Amino acid sequence: MPNLISDYLGVHAQAMPLREQRMKLIASNLSNADTPGYKAQDLDFDAALRNAQGADSNGLMRTTSEQHFLTGNGLNPFQITKEGVQPSIDGNTVDPDAERAAYGRAALEYRASLSFVESKVRSMLTAITGQ
8 A cells, every 4th residue: 555645745755864864974974074094974865765766776675574684885775985085194085074065965955855845744734624
């Protein structure tokens, strides 16, 4: 049976948790900017969103049960390690300026999705209550 609420909210229902996860990765990068050997992480958002919508992405298998094994990098197969733009003596690949800019953009995208979901829920509440 299809999930009517997710269908009503559209792509933003799947995008919001992914946007939140991406913001957490960027925040982790910023907090580890001075950690020797730390490799900056990011989320392949487009591939993760296609997978969340049910499209087969890069041949990855979908888990349909809690007992299935997780694949990929850690718990998320769409988590990628970013290459350093400028070489660092200690092996750290975090560029703080680029990460701050990426976090600002990710926060803006999250807020846009949140505003869309908020307006859909508000209109649903209006339809239910008649006010």
